Amino acid sequence: MDYYSSQISNLIEELSRLPGIGAKTAQRLAFHIISMPEEQVERLSSSMISAKKNIHYCKCCCTLTDGEICPICASAKRNHKMIMVVENTRDLAAYEKIGKYEGVYHVLHGAIAPMLGIGPADIKLKELLVRLEGDVDEVIIATNSSLEGEATAMLISKLVKPTGIRVTRIANGVPVGGDLEYIDEVTLLRALDGRIEL
């Protein structure tokens, strides 16, 4: 790309390494960054560096945080006997946004995927089992409803059941506002199986 100066090509190249950013988008972003006020470029750049340097796993639930323990694990208002297991911090945020869940979380940072060589040792499963040695009433498995998420849910349920702790899985069914016509068969069957008394 020698029709751009090396500084621009460099920036485009670095930006295009980001997920979901193709060559065209990287180009557009690069030119936007060059046209931004210098303070804003510095803010963006330093927020990257500082997030990378200061963010690590919460010692308790393994979510990403800048303290030793995340605000949720540190809160006395939360029910520490109820643990919701999620695949990543974004999933945790999805439930936190609602603001109705009162328990704590455990973030696996992935799901088992034998085809991709991701086994139980590659996710934060050991850390969950250590937590279960404490005083826990229920483990709610909220991994994704994908092949990997389901396999992970099965494995966790197998590991937790012998301890006598209650293990639950969030429900499958028709999304609220969803049109039955467009919903796949497996979901429709699960919705039927999971029907509740009115």
Add this chain to the structure above:
Amino acid sequence: MDYYSSQISNLIEELSRLPGIGAKTAQRLAFHIISMPEEQVERLSSSMISAKKNIHYCKCCCTLTDGEICPICASAKRNHKMIMVVENTRDLAAYEKIGKYEGVYHVLHGAIAPMLGIGPADIKLKELLVRLEGDVDEVIIATNSSLEGEATAMLISKLVKPTGIRVTRIANGVPVGGDLEYIDEVTLLRALDGRIEL
């Protein structure tokens, strides 16, 4: 967004200021950046800062470059008597990628848009007129085929014609591989008007 630590929220906020990056994408990018190797984050961050600091307009054609004069204006191999006027550096790159154009460029950094308050003084038009005082044979107007691009082309042609320099406009027509059925009427008419002898 207090379900993320402030460092993460900060990064998400800065990223979502970029064009075409919504809240969800910013979130995804932020978590990706946190998971990247530290050297890569530093490379990305410093390439932004250095591009912002070192990139400025070429003294001759106004494209973005890190030298005083861009490589194209500095090249003895190019025909400096033929100037292609484009709206921005990406348009210049679009023609440079083909590698067939032998003249030089002039980058306007915009197009006149009276509705948005962008007048002739807000684009690099004065700089073009100064260049025309030198030895120039032809000005090829390659602004976009949008309302603003067309208005800019009209204005430039009006300003250049009295100098006796040849003024041309890149052709409108059916894109190669285009299906007539799906092409708008104005383009079809322009293609007919611009038909060439076989």
